[in-house]
Amino acid sequence: MGSGTFQCNAIVEENRELRGNYRLMVVKSPEVAGAARPGQFVHVRCGSGTVPLLRRPISIHRVWPGEGRVGLLYEVKGRGTAWMAGRKPGETLDILGPLGNGFRLAAGERRLVLVAGGVGIAPLFFLAEAARRGGRQVRVLLGGRNREMILAEDDLRQMGIPVEVTTDDGSYGHHGLVTGLLAEVLEREEVDRVCACGPQPMLVAVTRLSVLHEVPCYVSLEEHMACGVGACRGCVVGIRDAFGNISYRNVCTHGPVFEAREVVFDGA
Numbered sequence: 001m002g003s004g005t006f007q008c009n010a011i012v013e014e015n016r017e018l019r020g021n022y023r024l025m026v027v028k029s030p031e032v033a034g035a036a037r038p039g040q041f042v043h044v045r046c047g048s049g050t051v052p053l054l055r056r057p058i059s060i061h062r063v064w065p066g067e068g069r070v071g072l073l074y075e076v077k078g079r080g081t082a083w084m085a086g087r088k089p090g091e092t093l094d095i096l097g098p099l100g101n102g103f104r105l106a107a108g109e110r111r112l113v114l115v116a117g118g119v120g121i122a123p124l125f126f127l128a129e130a131a132r133r134g135g136r137q138v139r140v141l142l143g144g145r146n147r148e149m150i151l152a153e154d155d156l157r158q159m160g161i162p163v164e165v166t167t168d169d170g171s172y173g174h175h176g177l178v179t180g181l182l183a184e185v186l187e188r189e190e191v192d193r194v195c196a197c198g199p200q201p202m203l204v205a206v207t208r209l210s211v212l213h214e215v216p217c218y219v220s221l222e223e224h225m226a227c228g229v230g231a232c233r234g235c236v237v238g239i240r241d242a243f244g245n246i247s248y249r250n251v252c253t254h255g256p257v258f259e260a261r262e263v264v265f266d267g268a
């Protein structure tokens, strides 16, 4: 655990349904808010009994450093996130973080395209906000199976960030896959870096397109995790070097953000 990582009992200020199974929780944690970088996550203890579940990793979606607040955008999937959904304002949430490497952009990378599949917008929102504040050009491509999975669109637009939306079923935005939109953008525009987070098939397609157009690309991976701090090796991913040799890295400590072309995706 790094010196900039804290374990704290954050106070829940807000925990509301956005739509369907998606929720936004805002907690007060000046330590995490002050130290967090885009792409990092917190490990949330989901239970208060003597036999708690393993912590669950949730990306840092937003921070308000001046107010010491941290926003978490999450999907209720199973026991852990259902427990999170039951937390009320005023209660505490045991979080460990910020963890992971986060996105590191070079000074010359001015034109960014961020590609989010569903709740994959969670870490990319923080990146979009920080990159925009740093004077970079940012555009966000949001994709989902249907309208319910398109999250954070209004907040991005309010920050003046251009957003384009696709849904697989055509219920909102362009009809089709978000990678179709990315292909069009990469055909017609100069882009310095693509950053993506979402389901693995989407990340594989984003990686292929970025390699084809010779645009550097980062992907944020959402492997299953246990300890979250590099001790159990429960979250490894294959990384291929320039000579084709594969080594295994922890998503929790070496990631969750990796250079896309180095990742050995399942079945690849």
Ligand SMILES: Cc1cc2nc3c(=O)[nH]c(=O)nc-3n(C[C@H](O)[C@H](O)[C@H](O)COP(=O)(O)OP(=O)(O)OC[C@H]3O[C@@H](n4cnc5c(N)ncnc54)[C@H](O)[C@@H]3O)c2cc1C
Residues within 6 Å of the ligand: 041, 056, 057, 058, 059, 060, 073, 074, 075, 076, 077, 078, 079, 080, 081, 082, 119, 122, 123, 221, 222, 223, 224, 225, 256
């Ligand atoms: C670095 C990182 C950041 C993440 N950030 C977010 C975030 O910001 N918002 C968010 O909603 N989710 C995020 N996730 C995924 C989140 O951690 C899982 O959805 C959560 O742990 C599920 O816990 P649970 O107890 O509710 O469900 P479980 O009961 O553990 O699982 C329910 C179902 O979800 C599947 N599942 C569990 N974990 C994962 C996973 N990591 N990837 C894919 N499927 C999984 C299980 O196989 C099972 O089918 C992140 C994961 C990682 C590794």
Ligand code: FES
Residues within 6 Å of the ligand: 224, 225, 226, 227, 228, 229, 230, 231, 232, 233, 234, 235, 236, 250, 251, 252, 253
């Ligand atoms: S979750 Fe234990 S090493 Fe990554």
